[in-house]
Amino acid sequence: MIVVTGATGNIGRTLVPLLAAAGEDVVAVSRRERPADLPAGVRHARADVGDAAGMRPVLDGADALFLLLGGELNSHGESPRALVDAAARGGVERIVLVSSQLNSTRPEAPSHARLRAFEAAVRGSGRDFTVLRPSGFASNAFAWADAVRAERTVHAPFGDVALPVVDPADIAEVAAAALREGGHAGRTYELTGPEAVSPRQQAATIAGALGEEVAFVELSREQAHAQMARFMPEEAIGGTLDVLGVPLPAERKVSGDVERVLGRPARPFAEWAARHAPAFR
Numbered sequence: 040m041i042v043v044t045g046a047t048g049n050i051g052r053t054l055v056p057l058l059a060a061a062g063e064d065v066v067a068v069s070r071r072e073r074p075a076d077l078p079a080g081v082r083h084a085r086a087d088v089g090d091a092a093g094m095r096p097v098l099d100g101a102d103a104l105f106l107l108l109g110g111e112l113n114s115h116g117e118s119p120r121a122l123v124d125a126a127a128r129g130g131v132e133r134i135v136l137v138s139s140q141l142n143s144t145r146p147e148a149p150s151h152a153r154l155r156a157f158e159a160a161v162r163g164s165g166r167d168f169t170v171l172r173p174s175g176f177a178s179n180a181f182a183w184a185d186a187v188r189a190e191r192t193v194h195a196p197f198g199d200v201a202l203p204v205v206d207p208a209d210i211a212e213v214a215a216a217a218l219r220e221g222g223h224a225g226r227t228y229e230l231t232g233p234e235a236v237s238p239r240q241q242a243a244t245i246a247g248a249l250g251e252e253v254a255f256v257e258l259s260r261e262q263a264h265a266q267m268a269r270f271m272p273e274e275a276i277g278g279t280l281d282v283l284g285v286p287l288p289a290e291r292k293v294s295g296d297v298e299r300v301l302g303r304p305a306r307p308f309a310e311w312a313a314r315h316a317p318a319f320r
């Protein structure tokens with residue numbers, strides 16, 4: 040049995056059907072009622088990942104745990120050891136954790152201290168573990184969807200700074216491999232897209248997927264901070280803006296880990312934009 044946290048999120052929405060299609064016994068965790076789009080045969084558990092005692096019965100009898108920290112769990116909450124211990128007591132033998140590329144490139148960043156603590160707990164758990172360290176997600180472009188729908192405009196900072204954004208579907212496929220197959224224990228994978236793309240190029244790609252013009256308006260760092268504060272914890276914003284605006288050479292680099300694990304190149308941003316064009320129409 041595989042327990043998937045963050046099951047309704049960008050990665051989880053792909054991961055759950057993938058595991059189910061492969062014949063795995065899946066328990067999808069979310070805080071709400073069973074989502075309507077969960078595949079038949081997938082069990083649903085209503086629980087809060089931030090509450091280890093509440094997660095304990097969900098983890099009972101599980102072989103593997105996909106551990107993703109949603110929203111505020113990235114900045115505060117119980118000791119990561121509490122959840123990892125609950126997993127161990129439930130019988131979990133394998134943990135796949137979604138962390139961040141920043142834990143390679145900026146190991147002191149205060150914004151990612153909690154993800155680092157989860158990495159340490161998972162590494163020290165005595166379970167088989169795989170740590171996924173993705174770059175910025177292609178799906179962060181959903182933040183532009185309202186303005187594209189309303190006024191065919193993308194408002195974003197650092198318009199010409201290109202970064203190799205990763206498709207969450209690729210993260211999900213790598214996670215599925217690490218959860219189901221041998222050979223990934225003790226590994227840390229850095230997951231990026233196949234090429235660096237700037238926000239201006241992303242806007243043009245979305246325009247191409249819509250078959251319509253989309254304007255680009257560059258925001259100042261302060262304006263971007265205010266925009267991000269609507270959907271990100273305050274603690275995470277500064278570090279994220281540093282990466283978007285002044286990336287280190289290692290953050291501009293394309294990693295080969297998606298291709299190494301999946302045996303095919305990472306998906307380009309254009310593929311994500313084509314799949315999600317209806318959200319921008």
Ligand SMILES: NC(=O)c1ccc[n+]([C@@H]2O[C@H](COP(=O)([O-])OP(=O)(O)OC[C@H]3O[C@@H](n4cnc5c(N)ncnc54)[C@H](OP(=O)(O)O)[C@@H]3O)[C@@H](O)[C@H]2O)c1
Binds near residue numbers: 068071088140179
């Ligand atoms: N976005 C990026 O550029 C980026 C880059 C590197 C790393 N990351 C990391 O990736 C992770 C986010 O992945 P994602 O985009 O797939 O997630 P997401 O779309 O933000 O979804 C996370 C899901 O977690 C659930 N959730 C939130 N708080 C919860 C809680 N307290 N208990 C149980 N479930 C909770 C929510 O579902 P319910 O409401 O249904 O419970 C939500 O759908 C974060 O750890 C982030 O640090 C993100």
